[in-house]
Amino acid sequence: MTFLVPNKVETKRLILRQFTESDWEDLHHYYSSDAATKFTVGRPFTEGETWRTMCSMIGHWQIRGYGPYAIEEKQSGRVLGTAGFWFPNDWPSPEIKWALAPDYWGKGFASEAARAVQKTGQDFLPHISLISFINADNHASIQLAKAIGACFEEEVPFRGAQWHIYRHPRKSVEREGTSHSHS
Template sequence: MTLLVPEHIVTARLILRPFREEDWQDLHHYYSCAEATTFTVGRPLSEGETWRTLCGMIGHWSLRGYGPYAVEEKASGVVVGTVGFWYPNDWPGPEIKWALAPAYWGRGLASEAARAVHRVGLSHLPDIALISFIHAQNTASIRLARALGASLKREVEFRGANWHIYEHAKVPQ
């Protein structure tokens, strides 16, 4: 499949790039944390589950032509999480997702990466209405979605919980 978006995005502090197999160890800092996964996968993952999740994100690029990026901090070279495009078969639409390891929360890194991804989406996927699909109790992600200019479109029941669909603006924020 032809890629619909660039494979690399560079911001002031970050490199957004395709995942590599060895990234699973850094990514596991997110996926093994109960607090971090409460509103996403719902529980901490084992090392094997994190590796398989990484494989799914890599495969997403082949199936959709876009996907989640590894978020590498320039200063340290550490993969701090994932931000990018995500559209599993049971999702209500293509989304901009973000998930960083707790050690990197509160530094504005998710915002920096998500804004860059939003700009790429506007320029390379102009006909796709991008959303962010957020558990109703995930106040931090709701704040970020609103800061990115997204507005609440509707609420839905998903996997036994209330989720919000935020639609991203068609202009950069």
């Protein structure tokens, strides 16, 4: 399979990469948390549900040619959560998603990962106008979307709640021709 985006992206503190089987245990710190899952999947997951969800993220790469990355902290080697491209069949549009276990909140990891994904989308998926699809009560994610330049577009009903669509900026035409070259 040829992917539409790199399968690995590095930042100062993070490696964004495809998930491997052993990542599910670290990822379960996110999916087993009441606080972390409140506005996303709506409840903590069992270990089996976390494993199956991780497998769906791996499969997303195979079907769409892009997908969610595992967020690995370079210093510890731990997977902190996920960030990347996400477009399930019931979503309104392809999105940039992020989700971190609570132990890693407030340390800039989510914004660092989301900015890297946003730039990757601008560079490799310029034909897709990416959104972030956020529960209207998820104020932390709304603040992050705004901080990285996404603009509120509309509120829509989804799965029994109100959700916001935030549209991410696209690369400007003048930057497109000069931002990177393929040799």
